Amino acid sequence: xxxxxxxxxxxxxxxxxxxxxxxxxxxxxxxxxxxxxxxxxxxxxxxxxxxxxxxxxxxxxxxxxxxxxxxxxxxxxxxxxxxxxxxxxxxxxxxxxxxxxxxxxxxxxxxxxxxxxxxxxxxxxxxxxxxxxxxxxxxxxxxxxxxxxxxxxxxxxxxxxxxxxxxxxxxxxxxxxxxxxxxxxxxxxxxxxxxxxxxxxxxxxxxxxxxxxxxxxxxxxxxxxxxxxxxxxxxxxxxxxxxxxxxxxxxxxxxxxxxxxxxxxxxxxxxxxxxxxxxxxxxxxxxxxxxxxxxxxxxxxxxxxxxxxxxxxxxxxxxxxxxxxxxxxxxxxxxxxxxxxxxxxxxxxxxxxxxxxxxxxxxxxxxxxxxxxxxxxxxxxxxxxxxxxxxxxxxxxxxxxxxxxxxxxxxxxxxxxxxxxxxxxxxxxxxxxxxxxxxxxxxxxxxxxxxxxxxxxxxxxxxxxxxxxxxxxxxxxxxxxxxxxxxxxxxxxxxxxxxxxxxxxxxxxxxxxxxxxxxxxxxxxxxxxxxxxxxxxxxxxxxxxxxxxxxxxxxxxxxxxxxxxxxxxxxxxxxxxxxxxxxxxxxxxxxxxxxxxxxxxxxxxxxxxxxxxxxxxxxxxxxxxxxxxxxxxxxxxxxxxxxxxxxxxxxxxxxxxxxxxxxxxxxxxxxxxxxxxxxxxxxxxxxxxxxxxxxxxxxxxxxxxxxxxxxxxxxxxxxxxxxxxxxxxx
Amino acid sequence: xxxxxxxxxxxxxxxxxxxxxxxxxxxxxxxxxxxxxxxxxxxxxxxxxxxxxxxxxxxxxxxxxxxxxxxxxxxxxxxxxxxxxxxxxxxxxxxxxxxxxxxxxxxxxxxxxxxxxxxxxxxxxxxxxxxxxxxxxxxxxxxxxxxxxxxxxxxxxxxxxxxxxxxxxxx
Numbered sequence: 031x032x033x034x035x036x037x038x039x040x041x042x043x044x045x046x047x048x049x050x051x052x053x054x055x056x057x058x059x060x061x062x063x064x065x066x067x068x069x070x071x072x073x074x075x076x077x078x079x080x081x082x083x084x085x086x087x088x089x090x091x092x093x094x095x096x097x098x099x100x101x102x103x104x105x106x107x108x109x110x111x112x113x114x115x116x117x118x119x120x121x122x123x124x125x126x127x128x129x130x131x132x133x134x135x136x137x138x139x140x141x142x143x144x145x146x147x148x149x150x151x152x153x154x155x156x157x158x159x160x161x162x163x164x165x166x167x168x169x170x171x172x173x174x175x176x177x178x179x180x181x182x183x184x185x186x187x188x189x190x191x192x193x194x195x196x197x198x199x200x201x202x203x204x205x206x207x208x209x210x211x212x213x214x215x216x217x218x219x220x221x222x223x224x225x226x227x228x229x230x231x232x233x234x235x236x237x238x239x240x241x242x243x244x245x246x247x248x249x250x251x252x253x254x255x256x257x258x259x260x261x262x263x264x265x266x267x268x269x270x271x272x273x274x275x276x277x278x279x280x281x282x283x284x285x286x287x288x289x290x291x292x293x294x295x296x297x298x299x300x301x302x303x304x305x306x307x308x309x310x311x312x313x314x315x316x317x318x319x320x321x322x323x324x325x326x327x328x329x330x331x332x333x334x335x336x337x338x339x340x341x342x343x344x345x346x347x348x349x350x351x352x353x354x355x356x357x358x359x360x361x362x363x364x365x366x367x368x369x370x371x372x373x374x375x376x377x378x379x380x381x382x383x384x385x386x387x388x389x390x391x392x393x394x395x396x397x398x399x400x401x402x403x404x405x406x407x408x409x410x411x412x413x414x415x416x417x418x419x420x421x422x423x424x425x426x427x428x429x430x431x432x433x434x435x436x437x438x439x440x441x442x443x444x445x446x447x448x449x450x451x452x453x454x455x456x457x458x459x460x461x462x463x464x465x466x467x468x469x470x471x472x473x474x475x476x477x478x479x480x481x482x483x484x485x486x487x488x489x490x491x492x493x494x495x496x497x498x499x500x501x502x503x504x505x506x507x508x509x510x511x512x513x514x515x516x517x518x519x520x521x522x523x524x525x526x527x528x529x530x531x532x533x534x535x536x537x538x539x540x541x542x543x544x545x546x547x548x549x550x551x552x553x554x555x556x557x558x559x560x561x562x563x564x565x566x567x568x569x570x571x572x573x574x575x576x577x578x579x580x581x582x583x584x585x586x587x588x589x590x591x592x593x594x595x596x597x598x599x600x601x602x603x604x605x606x607x608x609x610x611x612x613x614x615x616x617x618x619x620x621x622x623x624x625x626x627x628x629x630x631x632x633x634x635x636x637x638x639x640x641x642x643x644x645x646x647x648x649x650x651x652x653x654x655x656x657x658x659x660x661x662x663x664x665x666x667x668x669x670x671x672x673x674x675x676x677x678x679x680x681x682x683x684x685x686x687x688x689x690x691x692x693x694x695x696x697x698x699x700x701x702x703x704x705x706x707x708x709x710x711x712x713x714x715x716x717x718x719x720x721x722x723x724x725x726x727x728x729x730x731x732x733x734x735x736x737x738x739x740x741x742x743x744x745x746x747x748x749x750x751x752x753x754x755x756x757x758x759x760x
Numbered sequence: 761x762x763x764x765x766x767x768x769x770x771x772x773x774x775x776x777x778x779x780x781x782x783x784x785x786x787x788x789x790x791x792x793x794x795x796x797x798x799x800x801x802x803x804x805x806x807x808x809x810x811x812x813x814x815x816x817x818x819x820x821x822x823x824x825x826x827x828x829x830x831x832x833x834x835x836x837x838x839x840x841x842x843x844x845x846x847x848x849x850x851x852x853x854x855x856x857x858x859x860x861x862x863x864x865x866x867x868x869x870x871x872x873x874x875x876x877x878x879x880x881x882x883x884x885x886x887x888x889x890x891x892x893x894x895x896x897x898x899x900x901x902x903x904x905x906x907x908x909x910x911x912x913x914x915x916x917x918x919x920x921x922x923x924x925x926x927x928x929x930x931x
Contacts, residue, residue: 056792059865062832063857073827073879 072097079106079573081491081503082120083484085622086182086211087111087251088408088493089120090573093485093508100124100485100509105253106573109503111496112253118620118635120253125629126483127512131702132466133480134513143456144474146700153516156479161528163434163460164198168529173199175433177423177458179441180205182416184409185490185502186549187519190537194522197536198529202432205413206420208444208623208694208713211250211494213375213724215414217384218405223589225414226405227495230369233261235401237363238273239356241298241387243371246283247638248617251496259286272363274356276301277373279614279649279691280684282638291356292686295612295728296600297346298374299383302390303595304342305357307334309393314361316395323392323588333594345599347686365401366394373614378601378726385595398585405586407500408493417725420445427454434460438481438518442470443698443711444623446727448672448718464518467628469701480515482507487517488543490550491574502553503574517542550575603717604671604731611654613670613732614691615712621695627705628698636746637693640680643744646709649682649691650734658736665741668692670715670732677710678741679734690734795903796866800856801849802901809897815889822889826878830865833857868904869893876931885920 031039070076075096082089082103090109094102103124107114136156141147151159167175178195182205195203215225232238232245232255245255262271275287278295293301309315310331320327343350360366370387374380396402413419426432428450435458445451455461455474463475472478481487489505516524519542526537539545551562554575569575602612617623620632627633636643648668650660660666666679668690677692685691696709717730807813816822821829837857840850856863869892871877882892890896894905906912917924 056796057867057870059830059867060862061830061865062834063860063862064834065832071825072821072829073825 066098070097075101078506078508079108079504079571080485080508081109081489081505081574082116082123083489083491083505084119084123084625085248085252086207086409086494087253087496088491088503089116089253090503091116091120091123092573093124095508098509100127108572108576109574110499110501110576111251111493111503113257115253115257117253117256118632119622119626122626122629122631123484125631126466127485127509129467129483129628129702131468131628132483132513132515133468133472133478134515136480136514137478139476143476146468146473148478153479153514156477157521157524157528159477160434160436160462160479161525164525164529167433172431172433174201175431176200177202177204177427177432177435178437179423179435180438181207182210182413184412184492184494186542186546187489189549190519190522190542190545193536194526194533197526197533202423202426204416204419204423206416206441206445207439208446208727209248209372209617210413210416210725211375212412212414212416213380214370214384215412216724217370217375217381217388219414220381221385221388221588221592221595222405222586223592224405224410224586225412226410227412228369228403228586229406229495229498230255230258230367230403231365231399231401232258232367233265235262235365235367235396236269236271237360237366238262238271239360239366239368239390240273240275240277240283240287241302241368241370241383242277242373242375243369244281244283244373244616245369245371246286247281247619248622249283249369249371250494254496272359274359278612278686278689279373279616280639280682281616282619285639285684289352289356291348291352293346293348294686295373295614295689296377296379296383296602298370298377299379299386299595299597300337300342301346301348301353302368302370302383302386303334303337303597304339304346304353305360306386306389306393307331307337307342308339308354308357309361309390310334312358312361314358315393316364319392319395319397323397324590325392325588330594333596360390361394364394365396365399367391367396367402373616373728376726376728378724378729379597379599380724380726382595382597386597389595392588397587403586404498405584406495406497408495408497410500412494415724420451421449424449424451424454427458430457432458434458434462436462436464437471437475438464440465440469440471440624440701442474443701444713446713446716446718446725448716464521466515467700467702470699473700479521480513482511482515482517485509486511486515488546490546499577501574501576502550504550504570506570519545600729601726602729602731606731609670609731609733610688611732611734612686612689612728613668613712613715613730614689614728615694615716616691618693618695621693624695624698624711627695627708628702630704633704633708639684640682641745641747642680643746644708645742645744646677646692646696646712647680647741647743648677648734649680649685651685651687651689652681652683653687654690654734655679655681658734660734660736661739663741663743664739665737667735667737668715668732669735670717670730672717672730673714675710675712675714676737678743679736680743690732792870793866794868795901796868798866798901799863800852804896804899804902815896816883822879823883824880826876826880828879833862868902869906869908871908875929877929885922887920891916 075094078093080091080093082091089112090106091103092106093100103121105112105114105116136151136153137148138151140149167173176198211227214227219225243249273287274289275284276291276293276298278292284290310327339350343353368387368390370384374383391397391403398404461475462477463472464479464481465472466481486507487505491503491505523537526533619638620635621627633644648666660679662681664679667676692712697711698705716727818831819828821827836853844850892906
């Protein structure tokens with residue numbers, strides 16, 4: 031071909047391509063075959079009130095549904111917890127419904143475990159397989175061979191699972207979550223004699239002192255406390271509340287503070303006691319409150335004698351002047367409020383440190399007062415040591431005594447390998463998973479009985495720690511189920527019916543909805559004259575029962591026999607020479623404990639502090655990074671006595687030089703195409719601390735080594751520029 | 761010499777760019793078919809014209825929803841089970857029904873996503889359907905008569921003293 035012909039031809043082809051790009055075809059207009067008879071008006075949305083179950087906070091949501099499809103989720107303005115606001119995780123619940131990798135029907139394993147090879151079976155066959163195993167256990171008189179592992183369930187579902195396991199005759203019922211507030215409950219029990227979580231009246235307070243409680247990101251009820259924080263700052267005409275944050279890593283919450291006190295990890299309790307001692311020594315305490323709680327200032331001061339300023343300053347790594355200043359501000363501003371969160375609780379001396387913070391609230395008279403703390407009324411009782419139960423279950427499984435494990439949730443991801451859970455679970459001959467995505471646990475299951483998505487489910491959601499008035503949020507299906515799935519409680523009921531005998535008698539309800547209605551009816555305490563069906567519809571329209579007749583807990587009072595809190599010195603896994611840095615594994619704003627990872631909206635959500643998207647990273651102080659020759663985005667190896675991970679570095683001035691931090695939530699082996707293979711799971715590094723029956727996930731030491739210059743870090747902004755300063759001054 | 765050439769060259773390029781822009785602006789870039797062939801030769805003339813069926817009888821959502829809607833297959837079938845069931849076009853319709861397939865009608869009027877056009881407000885304002893859709897009752901095959909450009913919308917809003925705030929349509 032001649033050059034000229036080639037060029038002419040090329041021009042013609044290019045012109046053709048351009049013209050073709052301009053041509054847009056008419057769209058199609060597809061009519062309904064048979065219009066649905068529910069009064070659907072095409073083009074118009076219907077709003078359904080429901081509740082969010084993406085985290086324990088239990089916010090109310092409104093779902094816009096048009097043409098029978100859920101389109102958008104916003105907060106329910108009537109709901110007392112979130113008052114119309116909703117976080118990113120709640121908004122992403124709609125992506126659970128339409129996730130392309132949902133398990134559409136029951137599955138049976140047909141390859142080696144963990145290979146992900148499954149065949150489709152019918153529901154009848156699936157429930158049949160499960161009942162056969164359970165019947166075999168009944169025949170062999172070893173009903174304790176059944177184990178049920180779930181997240182913390184509340185309300186009707188908790189009652190149902192409890193009754194199922196009790197009637198079957200098994201004690202192996204563990205409800206475990208990684209970010210469990212168990213330790214906060216233990217601390218409350220020791221100090222106040224009741225396991226109620228505190229409800230913080232942040233909106234009304236004038237001085238907020240948070241010890242590692244990231245209440246804007248993830249602590250207990252972030253939407254509630256986030257908006258209350260806004261109230262505290264700007265909601266009043268003449269007062270702008272002051273906020274001091276104590277903790278070695280600058281979280282989003284810490285970044286919102288007026289003063290940041292980067293205390294050494296594990297020293298927060300000591301610092302609280304140092305502040306308490308100063309308040310006592312300078313007589314800045316509320317003597318009425320002390321007397322009311324049966325405490326004597328003199329005795330208390332003597333008990334806290336060890337916590338003098340120089341020693342506390344040395345232990346916490348903070349300047350004496352700053353500590354004294356905060357103590358005086360805290361004591362002289364009323365009302366003042368001190369919070370303790372996960373960063374403190376998950377240290378080896380966690381519960382005692384949390385108690386030390388309680389003592390601060392008591393000293394300034396903030397118990398049961400506006401702007402102080404009240405006992406939580408939403409979910410006043412809950413598991414107090416699910417970790418000990420989990421460890422016991424692991425022992426039972428390791429001994430080969432568990433024959434059937436029914437698992438809701440993803441413990442293979444969220445239980446740290448250091449507990450030995452992974453090996454122990456491998457010894458269970460039959461694993462049933464109820465996950466709606468093939469997560470790490472479901473990949474190892476023998477039978478997958480997929481649950482409905484939240485927007486297809488019935489349920490009651492009892493919020494944790496966000497309310498002073500008891501309330502029950504209701505979940506209702508807003509769309510027809512997309513696939514051949516069944517709700518977890520329905521499967522339990524069907525299994526009980528199949529088993530017959532005592533099981534069928536104990537769980538006679540035809541459907542979970544009937545059970546739920548019965549429970550709500552009891553909770554609401556309707557009189558005889560009330561038409562319950564009409565009242566039920568009314569409750570569904572509003573999103574729940576916001577005025578219950580349950581007894582409200584009276585209030586906090588220091589137990590007469592409670593000793594003053596005395597946190598021991600923190601204990602860390604790994605010796606300081608080999609492993610010079612403290613590791614903090616904190617819940618990522620987008621993923622919580624990892625359950626947000628499958629949704630692309632959350633994967634694309636830039637981390638609020640580092641702007642990283644899609645992946646994991648390790649935060650290293652600029653000083654430390656310079657010492658080790660690590661640059662922004664370099665690939666770094668982080669090793670602990672437990673394991674080794676490779677991930678990109680973020681040079682981050684908002685962290686102590688002797689600390690590194692990795693967000694939780696990534697590093698799934700399964701869980702669909704968006705989560706799979708993204709980042710790493712920092713739990714692989716976490717060591718189990720000593721023989722204590724308490725999780726101390728933030729008490730591991732690590733070392734870091736630079737591997738290469740290419741860590742494949744993706745950021746949405748340009749934090750290299752803005753993070754170059756030396757923020758930490760110690 | 762070189763300088764003159766450069767200036768002339770630049771002038772030509774500028775003129776060319778301006779001309780191209782003007783041309784792009786004037787050209788009918790909307791290349792959608794204004795009167796596409798439909799899968800079934802549905803005659804609006806017959807239905808709306810000769811038989812005098814009101815628009816809202818079939819496009820029943822126009823009065824209460826942003827979308828006017830089109831009749832479902834069930835509704836078409838319900839009438840034509842008895843009305844001229846043996847004509848070739850009705851047989852086509854019944855074949856679709858038997859196969860449980862909806863008819864893929866070709867859309868003639870469509871607005872981009874950034875325009876909010878509610879049918880119900882225009883019906884409520886007593887605007888006749890023909891104001892936008894033309895004399896549909898005389899059309900064998902539906903033909904688009906309006907340009908659907910923003911200026912066209914604005915003219916009408918001006919004439920009827922309707923709001924011309926951006927937020928009215930772009931939300």
